[in-house]
Amino acid sequence: MFRDRGEAGGRLAGAVAELEPERPLVLALPRGGLPVAEHVAQALGAPLDVIVVRKIGAPGNPEAAIGATTAEGPPLFDKRVLVALGVTEGDLAGRVADAQAEARRRVAAYRGDAPEPEIEGRDIIVVDDGLATGMSALAAVSEVRERAAASSVVLAVPVGAPDAVTALEEVCDRVVCLSTPPDFRAVSLWYDRFPQVDDAEVRRILQRA
Incomplete structure (x- = not known):
């Protein structure tokens, strides 16, 4: 159990620092991943940026994620659920288009006119506040792999569902997860305080980085 995202980020930072990444770049999944990733970036002395992923909701139940996409895609889906x-x-083409449009809006809101960070030849640390289905993290890692040849791609989360962690280990060079409770159920259950993170807080964290 973590007190809040800040405490989780501090603990996660220590575990990631033990990997001694070279030319690290920390990419956070907004919004909830930013308060965690800030501590990781500070511990590594690394730049911090975002990789925006939007979930794709199920027909009739938009809160149930059956896929995920970045701004440019391609979208990824849980084939079994489909x-x-x-x-x-x-x-789901319409839902994908809406998700990608919102992802582009958020990229512009968070990054402004700043260019995308350089990925080639760097150790990339992708950070979120937790791993439930793993679809968002998978979309983020896939986007990093598509952009350029990173030296390595590490996924770092404080807590994750065991099955999701196992699945992400297949596509990452390393997964750092502090806790994989068998009765996972939801990310929020493993935090004492788990408030919503808004766009303004994301921008404040990025400005401090």
């Missing part, structure tokens, strides 16, 4: 719901990727 089959169970009897929907195809084509059926």
Whole structure:
């Protein structure tokens, strides 16, 4: 259990620092990943930026994520859930377009006119406040791999569902996860305080970095 995202970030920072990454770049998944990633970046003396991912909700239940996408995609889906719901990727084209448009809006709001950070040849640390289904993290890691040849890609989270951690280990060079409770259920349950993070706080953290 973590007191809040700040405490989780401090503890996670120590574990990531033990890897001794070279030319590290920390990429946070906004919004909740920023307060965690700030501590990781400070511990590494690394620049901090964002990689924006939006979840794709199920038809009739937009809160149930069945996929995820970055601003440019391509979208990733949980194939088993699509089959169970009897929907195809084509059926979700409108939801994908909406998610990508919102991702582009957030990138512009957070980064402004600043260019994308250089990835090639760096050790990339992707940070979020937790790992539930793993779809958002998978989309983020896939985007990093697509952009350029990073030296390594590490996913760092304070807490995660065991199955999701195992799945992400297949696509990352390393997954750093402080806790993988078998009765995971939801990220928020493993924090005493888990308030919403708004765009203004994201910008404040990035300005401090």
